[in-house]
Amino acid sequence: MVEMQGPSLPDPELLKVLRTMALGRAVDERCMNLQRQGRLGFYVPLEGQEAAQVGCGWALEKGDWVCPAYRELAVALTRGVPLPLILNQLYGNEGDLSKGRQMPNHYGFRDYRFVSASSPIGTQIIHAVGLAYASRYKGEKVVAVPFFGDGATSSTDFHSGMNFAGVYKAPVVFFCQNNQWAISLPREKQTLSSTLAVKANAYGFPGVQIDGNDFHSVYRAVREARARALRGEGPTLIEAVTYRMGPHSTSDDPRRYRTPAELAAWKSRDPIERLKVELVGRGVLSEADFETMQEEVRAEIQSAIQEAEKLGPPAAPSIFDDVWQNPPPNLEDQRREFEEFVKEGVVRP
Numbered sequence: 001m002v003e004m005q006g007p008s009l010p011d012p013e014l015l016k017v018l019r020t021m022a023l024g025r026a027v028d029e030r031c032m033n034l035q036r037q038g039r040l041g042f043y044v045p046l047e048g049q050e051a052a053q054v055g056c057g058w059a060l061e062k063g064d065w066v067c068p069a070y071r072e073l074a075v076a077l078t079r080g081v082p083l084p085l086i087l088n089q090l091y092g093n094e095g096d097l098s099k100g101r102q103m104p105n106h107y108g109f110r111d112y113r114f115v116s117a118s119s120p121i122g123t124q125i126i127h128a129v130g131l132a133y134a135s136r137y138k139g140e141k142v143v144a145v146p147f148f149g150d151g152a153t154s155s156t157d158f159h160s161g162m163n164f165a166g167v168y169k170a171p172v173v174f175f176c177q178n179n180q181w182a183i184s185l186p187r188e189k190q191t192l193s194s195t196l197a198v199k200a201n202a203y204g205f206p207g208v209q210i211d212g213n214d215f216h217s218v219y220r221a222v223r224e225a226r227a228r229a230l231r232g233e234g235p236t237l238i239e240a241v242t243y244r245m246g247p248h249s250t251s252d253d254p255r256r257y258r259t260p261a262e263l264a265a266w267k268s269r270d271p272i273e274r275l276k277v278e279l280v281g282r283g284v285l286s287e288a289d290f291e292t293m294q295e296e297v298r299a300e301i302q303s304a305i306q307e308a309e310k311l312g313p314p315a316a317p318s319i320f321d322d323v324w325q326n327p328p329p330n331l332e333d334q335r336r337e338f339e340e341f342v343k344e345g346v347v348r349p
Contacts (some may be wrong), residue, residue: 001209001241008216009058011284017058018279019293021050024074026297027083028246030305031090035250039309042275044070044105048213048245051271052177055218056145056240059226062277064087065131065144067115067124070105071177072147079112083304092321093311100314122148122153122155125174129161132170132229143171143229145222153196155235162237171229173222174200174237177212179244184257200237212240212272230341242271316342 009017028047034040046053049071057078060066066075076086088095089107098107098116108116115127128146135142149280153176154157165172176196180187193199200207208225211219218240223321225236247254254263279285320335327335341347 001211008219011279011282012255014215014275014279015285018275018285018290019297021054021057021074021215021275022290022294023083023297023300024054024077025272026294026301027073027077027086028226030301032246034130034248034305040104042093042104042250043090044249045244045246046071046073048243048266048271049179050074051178051215051275052175052212052218052240052242053147055212055215056147056175056222056238059219059222061142061226063140063142063226065112065113065115065128065135065142067128067131067144067146069121069124069147069149069152070103070117070119071149073105073116075147076107076109076112076114079109079114081109081112081114083300084103084307086309087107087304087308091308091311091314092313093307094314095311096314099318122152122157122161122206124148125152125155125161126164128174129165129170129172132165132172133168136171141230143173143226145173145175147175147177149182150176150178150180150187150196151185151190152176153199154182154190162200162203162235165235166205169232169234173225173229174235175222176237177237178239178241181244181248181254181258183248183252184254185338186257195239197237197239199210204259205234205236207237207239209241211228211238211304212242213269213274217272243269250309314348320325 017217025047028045031040031043035043053072053074057075066079068075086107089098090104092100102116103119106117108114125146125148128144132144145343178187178196182190195209197207197209208221210221212218221238225238228236245263245267276290280287317335320331324331
């Protein structure tokens, strides 16, 4: 495992990093509770993976493409996606850019080059490779970053994407969050390779394993991989070793397959606490400052939730939107007929 020593950014910026990580954790906690209360239908938590996600997101530039899986809430926040936009998608309300057509946690934000997630494992990997290859063809100095877990390294799309990117030196940073569990399947039963990073060797480019709970290690590894890609030297596979502290999703009970001792061992390596202790130790932050930060974050989340819950569902006729750029006459006729049904109360508005 490659170790990165010392601060990676100036202290004022590291305070912003810590706040973003704390925001991601706090949103996570509230959304889990909202789902248990029946106010959200489904949620996929990220607790424990904040340094990996914020570290990678912080190392990217505005024009870079992000191709997430379904757990990358902290990446979206790091990219600057407003929290209300994320919550609107989780609620599937009238403010949801996808108009309630996607599962929660499957958001996409074109303005932030954050591609819409999909549930099938690994599909975003080949999408990222295509985006990277096309961007280079167009002369853009950007990279594409697919986010995926350890389980996805056994998917067909992982191998297809790695092979194509290696052959054509596509500017891709493959970012694997090895959180130890592919739902209930442990890492050691998923592959016998010594590391996941070593899989890059088969495709002719570097793989590096890093401490995914250390912001500095993640940030530096991604910056280096990005620079390498833009020099025309091809892709890099980064394995960020971290841990999913919560369930795979709100439909999962991790107590059925992992021990309390394992969870406790990883909680002792909490990435947020780690960065906080570092900053407190250097006199950059006090415990009181951190508590104030958390109070501000909680207030921001509460305000965004209240606004999201004021909005109703998408209008029923919106099912006709975004299907055709220039709708054919028969579809326009169907829309008018449907709108009449809404007026008559045959279907809800």
